[in-house]
Amino acid sequence: MTPRTSLAFVVLAAAFVSAAVAQDQWPEHRGPNQNYHLTSDDPYPKSWSVANDDNIRWRMPLPETGHSGIAIAGDKLFLTCFRTLTDGDQGPDGTSVSETRGYCLSADSGAILWSCDLPGRRPNQVNGTFTDSTTPTPVTDGKHVWFVNAGGFMACHTFDGQRVWGKEFEVRTKHSAKQFQPLLHGGNLYYAMMRDASDPMRRPQTATDYDKNSKTGWPWMHVRCFDAFTGQPTAVLPEGISVHSKGALGTLNGEPVLLHAKGGGHSPPEKPYGIGLTRLNPTHDLIWERPGLYFEGTHFIDEKHAYCFDKKDFFVLDLATGATIKQIRIRDVGNVSMFDEASGRYQQRPAASILKSQHLLTHRTNIGVGKYHFFMGGQPGILGRIDIETDEVSYLQVPVQIVIEDGKRKPSWREFRSGDDTGSGFSVKGDQRRLGHGFGHISAATPIVVNNHIYFSTVLGTVYVVDATTERFDERSLVAVNDLGEAGKTWTLSPFAAANGRLYQRTSREIICIADQD
Numbered sequence: 001m002t003p004r005t006s007l008a009f010v011v012l013a014a015a016f017v018s019a020a021v022a023q024d025q026w027p028e029h030r031g032p033n034q035n036y037h038l039t040s041d042d043p044y045p046k047s048w049s050v051a052n053d054d055n056i057r058w059r060m061p062l063p064e065t066g067h068s069g070i071a072i073a074g075d076k077l078f079l080t081c082f083r084t085l086t087d088g089d090q091g092p093d094g095t096s097v098s099e100t101r102g103y104c105l106s107a108d109s110g111a112i113l114w115s116c117d118l119p120g121r122r123p124n125q126v127n128g129t130f131t132d133s134t135t136p137t138p139v140t141d142g143k144h145v146w147f148v149n150a151g152g153f154m155a156c157h158t159f160d161g162q163r164v165w166g167k168e169f170e171v172r173t174k175h176s177a178k179q180f181q182p183l184l185h186g187g188n189l190y191y192a193m194m195r196d197a198s199d200p201m202r203r204p205q206t207a208t209d210y211d212k213n214s215k216t217g218w219p220w221m222h223v224r225c226f227d228a229f230t231g232q233p234t235a236v237l238p239e240g241i242s243v244h245s246k247g248a249l250g251t252l253n254g255e256p257v258l259l260h261a262k263g264g265g266h267s268p269p270e271k272p273y274g275i276g277l278t279r280l281n282p283t284h285d286l287i288w289e290r291p292g293l294y295f296e297g298t299h300f301i302d303e304k305h306a307y308c309f310d311k312k313d314f315f316v317l318d319l320a321t322g323a324t325i326k327q328i329r330i331r332d333v334g335n336v337s338m339f340d341e342a343s344g345r346y347q348q349r350p351a352a353s354i355l356k357s358q359h360l361l362t363h364r365t366n367i368g369v370g371k372y373h374f375f376m377g378g379q380p381g382i383l384g385r386i387d388i389e390t391d392e393v394s395y396l397q398v399p400v401q402i403v404i405e406d407g408k409r410k411p412s413w414r415e416f417r418s419g420d421d422t423g424s425g426f427s428v429k430g431d432q433r434r435l436g437h438g439f440g441h442i443s444a445a446t447p448i449v450v451n452n453h454i455y456f457s458t459v460l461g462t463v464y465v466v467d468a469t470t471e472r473f474d475e476r477s478l479v480a481v482n483d484l485g486e487a488g489k490t491w492t493l494s495p496f497a498a499a500n501g502r503l504y505q506r507t508s509r510e511i512i513c514i515a516d517q518d
Contacts, residue, residue: 026072026497026504029137029181029446034249035302036367037449042501044450045516046465047480051404051487057502057515060110065127065422065508066100069137069445070497071145072504076159077105077497078138078145079506080118082126085426089126094430096123100134102147104161107499110511114161120151122171124178127420127491127508129434130363130443131178136191137495139184146189146228150178154191156228165231169193173209174218175243175266179297179364179443183249185256185280188225188234192241195222196233203269215267223247223260223278237284240270246364246446250301252319256280257287259301261308275299275308277322288322297363300373307373309360314373314386328386330360334393336382337474339413346475351395355379359440367447367454369468374454376444380437381413383456383464385473394473400437401460402483411481416460417488420508428508434459434491445495450503453479461490461507484512 025032032038048055066081083099098120104113124133136148144164148154155166172194180192195202206217221243225235237260241247244264250257258280263273276289298309305325306317316326332352340347359378366375373386381400386393399411418435420428433442438458445457449468456464461484470477484490484507492507503514 024072024074024500025142026070026499027141028071028139028183029069029246029495030183030249031448031497034183036446036495037369038498039451040501043516044453044498044501045503045514046453048482048514049402049404049409050461050485050490050512051402051483052407052409055514055517057513057517058110059510059512060105061510062423062506063101063103063112064424064426065420065428066134066506067128067132067493068134069495070504070506070511071138071140072107072497072499073140073142073145073159075107076113077107077110077504077511078140078147079103079105079511080134080136080138080147080149081423082134083117084424085126085422085428090429093125095126095428097126098123098133098151100149100151102138102145102155102157104145104159105511107504107513110513116147116155116157116161116163118147118149118153118155119168120149120153120171121168122151122173124151125430127428127430127434129431131493133178135178135493136180136182139182139189141184144228146182146184148182148191154182154189154226154231156189156231164229167226167231170197172219172221174207174212174214175268179244179246180223180241181246183247184228187228189228190223190225192221192223192245192247194219195224195236201236201238212266216269218269220270223258235282235284237278239276239278239286239289242268242270244268244297244363245299246297248299248301248306250303250319252277252279252287257301259299259306261293261297261299264297275306277306277319287320290317290322298361298366300366300368302368307366307368309366311360316388326388326391328388328391328393330384330386330393334395336395336397338397339475341413346397351393355382355395357440362439363441363443364446365444365456367449369449369452369454372468374447374466374468376439376456376458378440380439382439383466396473396475396477398464398478399462399481401462401487402481403487404483409483412487418460418491419488420491421489423509438462443493445493448496448498450498455496455503457484457492457496457505459491459493460487461485461492485509
């Protein structure tokens with residue numbers, strides 16, 4: 001029985017990280033190469049079961065729930081949780097808390113080495129359907145770690161837990177910029193928030209607090225820069241950014257760039273809606289902006305292209321100019337490999353007759369691998385792939401959940417059990433959409449790619465491992481369907497992290513180290 005014991009990211013001025021970054025690092029949300037990809041000589045596990053204790057190196061209960069990913073440097077893990085929840089945190093709209101805590105854990109056992117308070121200014125819903133105050137993943141350079149509480153606080157600590165600086169920031173009550181993931185570059189910490197109240201460039205607020213549907217009268221959100229070692233503000237990217245944009249990083253002609261977006265649900269005030277590309281140089285020059293592209297949460301970047309979805313189509317843009325290279329129709333085209341439970345076999349069906357969801361994909365689940373672009377569909381149990389060269393669109397039905405009965409794994413194709421009780425045993429209340437199947441109008445963890453295998457994770461703790469290199473996208477592409485815990489007692493919006501042949505993941509209850517067991 002597994003015991004239940006609870007990069008060197010170099011800050012460069014000219015590039016994000018060295019191409020030779022060591023394999024024992026996952027320094028921030030986007031991984032060692034800033035694109036959620038890892039290529040390694042180490043073999044990584046593809047099949048496991050937390051519920052059955054298969055290929056689980058260790059598990060550690062967490063003090064409380066949280067959304068953040070896990071940053072890895074050497075033998076240390078960093079993550080964020082809420083402070084201990086109490087009945088006093090229950091309100092008319094559910095459980096809301098402003099305070100979080102940063103944690104440093106042992107990568108070898110999950111034991112907590114130290115923690116720190118991250119006080120916040122605005123209470124946010126706990127286990128939010130899309131984000132909450134713990135959504136920002138910590139960032140590390142191998143000597144320091146930076147924590148961000150999306151409710152209004154950020155801090156820098158040394159590896160032994162000494163606080164270097166801590167800083168409050170004001171949080172807008174018409175949503176807050178909770179999707180953006182912090183990053184280090186050029187000695188600066190980047191995060192999204194409003195301009196300071198004393199900044200004459202800040203737009204005034206005339207709207208009523210917490211009126212998320214008001215269309216005017218709100219200050220804009222911006223990507224802002226702070227000296228990583230003092231916390232002093234150094235720059236503001238003037239174009240603005242939507243609360244729905246996590247930001248995508250890449251390089252253009254050897255220069256680091258940030259792909260960012262405006263628009264989305266509940267009428268964000270930043271205009272014009274669309275996506276843009278900015279240099280991460282001292283003056284943060286805007287290279288181009290493309291108004292009119294709708295799905296602001298789906299932008300992705302590689303060496304030559306930027307990508308995003310619209311309501312019906314997938315766009316391939318020239319990274320240097322923003323010009324459209326391809327517009328590929330996604331809705332109502334292609335075929336679905338559907339599993340027929342009566343025969344126990346997959347069958348090909350036209351997508352137009354199967355896929356009826358108004359949502360083209362699940363928010364923030366798309367990722368590129370070579371000539372293919374993959375995503376979780378808007379309908380439960382559907383994965384999609386776009387061949388960018390041929391424009392072919394293919395879908396694959398996968399089980400919504402794995403249920404363990406008498407020690408045997410049983411795929412459930414439609415029915416599911418959900419629950420998000422926390423590490424302290426607290427029962428969270430709030431938006432019931434968070435307890436759904438995990439596809440469609442909900443966020444899911446951004447997938448990662450390790451040695452050309454994609455790891456998709458849903459809120460139910462169901463993990464799909466997909467071979468990204470197969471010629472056809474069908475059941476042969478599905479390497480494994482895994483669980484992160486018992487059905488009905490497992491919930492997560494956190495992305496995987498990978499280092500040294502191990503995968504790390506967290507749920508509302510615990511942190512897990514997954515490794516092939518010899």
